[in-house]
Amino acid sequence: MDDVYKNKVLMMAVYAGEIMMESGAEIHRVEDTVERICIACGMQATEVFSTPMGLFISLNSGDMEAPTYTYIKRVRGQVTDMTKISRINRFSRNFTANEYTIDEALARLEAIGKGRQYPLPVKLGGAAMIGLFFSFIFGGNLTEATIAFFAGGLSYALSAYLNRYQINYFIHGFLCCAFAAIIAMGASSVIPGADYTPIITGTIMIFVPGVPITNSIRDFLSGDMLSGLSRLTEAVLTATSIALGAGIVTQVWQMLGGVIV
Amino acid sequence: MTDLLFQAFIAAGGTAGFCIIFRVPLREIPICAIIGAAGWILYNVVLLTGDDNKVFATFLAAALVGLLSEIAARIFKEPTTLFTVPGVLSLVPGFHIFKAMEAVMDNNMDSSESWVTITFKLAAAIALGLLAIGAIFNAAHAIFNKTKHVTTDMMGTLKNMTTPPGKK
Known part of the structure; x- marks a missing residue:
């Protein structure tokens, strides 16, 4: 017993x-x-x-x-x-x-x-809101923010799709931000008065490792050095993957644009 | 003034977006949004006072977010993380991360170095701001609740616990 x-x-x-x-x-x-x-x-x-x-x-x-x-x-x-x-x-x-x-x-x-996340459409709305408001925060105008609204929703949809499969977090962040950057570059080259920087920076905020950063600080504070270090590493690597995804796409886009034009 | 109100509005909106993704309970979403907006406003006010010291402004704003989160956590009897994580995100240097990577890709050594440095400085400022408030609250909690250092015997049995044992 x-x-x-x-x-x-x-x-x-x-x-x-x-x-x-x-x-x-x-x-x-x-x-x-x-x-x-x-x-x-x-x-x-x-x-x-x-x-x-x-x-x-x-x-x-x-x-x-x-x-x-x-x-x-x-x-x-x-x-x-x-x-x-x-x-x-x-x-x-x-x-x-x-x-x-x-x-x-x-x-x-x-x-x-067993508690479920908010339904996917609501989460897509949340991601779109992040894109919209953060591109304002990073100095975007209304056109750029509107594009970031859609770019945020779409790239989060891609992220939700990738989450169904066992995909490495580095590749995940890289692909999602590369996709967001492709939308931003495409839209900014078609629509007048839109610069790509606020669109991309607003959208990649969705994937920024805010949770690992804050948690690693709290872990260090309470003396759990092992998990603090591992979460800090996770945060740095995720941030690198995000920046790499967006950076490579903008660079390749500009090179191709230079060849075509 | 209207600009500050607009800044508060966009910070609150962005924070609320993160609350949805992180599944913060509905009741607490407005509070997180207010905390996020407060941090971002303080950041902007500090920048308005003159010298363009983004790192110090971020430090103060993160400390304010930490302080408000600790207070909210005690009022609503919720974990502090629930308020800190969304609240601090409007201060995260997403713009600088991207600019740093762009400069690296352009092979522009001078500007890439300075962008990378400022990114790390801003991230460290957020960390230190939260750390300062967290440390103060930890110490205050331990002293006021008289949490003693727990000792154990050979088996690992706790000798002087504050919580009353005994459930069967």
């Missing part, structure tokens, strides 16, 4: 940690939540080690005679989802206040894990 109970606690803790890690929570929050959940279940000796790539949990009720359980969970990929983080946060607060039994808690966690 004790074994089943311990196993359930372990599974619940692993699942909660995995959801948070995948949704883009910082390490400190993941480790703290998992530890609180386990301790609330009477597992006094709990150790958690979490990195952006995986989660290690080991628990024992603090008794030399009782068995120790360990689970290693590899975490792959990341889809930023603030609603999941916020719900798990609330879940762990309620759970540690003894509001649910363990089976109820497992059912609740499952419901949180």
Whole structure:
């Protein structure tokens, strides 16, 4: 009986940690939540080690005679989802206040894990808004912002399509921004009074690694150097892929234009 | 003045767009938008005061975003990340990243060096702004809640926990 109970606690803790890690929570929050959940279940000796790539949990009720359980969970990929983080946060607060039994808690966690993103048309609208407003921020006029509106929506649609397949994040960022740059160059050469720079800069903001940057700072601050470094590297590489995609397209376009004209 | 209002509007719109992509709960989207707009306005106001110190302006704006996010997180009982991540994005130097890459592609050594340098400086300013506020709040939280350094015995059992144990 004790074994089943311990196993359930372990599974619940692993699942909660995995959801948070995948949704883009910082390490400190993941480790703290998992530890609180386990301790609330009477597992006094709990150790958690979490990195952006995986989660290690080991628990024992603090008794030399009782068995120790360990689970290693590899975490792959990341889809930023603030609603999941916020719900798990609330879940762990309620759970540690003894509001649910363990089976109820497992059912609740499952419901949180199944939560879907906003529907694709809404997200496309969001991406188009980013293109529109950020090209204004980078000094664009109304024409350029309107083009960036469509370029943002289209390149996000490409990104959503690529996300269905197992594609390297570097290639992903590169392709999406190259596509955005192609739209920007094409539109700015056809439409008078439109410069390509605000269009491209507004559109590539969609793919800028804002989450890894902020999270790596928080990880460094709480002393999780390993994940801080790995997220910082991720941010730098993603930014490079984005800039490379846009840069190569503008360069090639200008070379070809020089040949044709 | 109208220009500042327009800047606030576009920053709020851009931040709201990121909120949709990051699936921030609907209730918190307006608050994120306000935080993003506040950061961008402070950036512009600092630039208006005279010398063209973008790095310092970004630092102050990021610190303001961090501060407002910590306050909002405590009011709405939500994780701080939920407000910081979208809020800080209007300060991210997307323009500079692109300009740096363009200069590198043009093989223009002098301007590429200066664009790359300013990009890293701006990114570091965002990081330091958030870091400063985060560090202050961390320390204040630990002192006010009297979070003691936790010690463990050989098994790893926690000796002086603040949360009451016991659920079965």
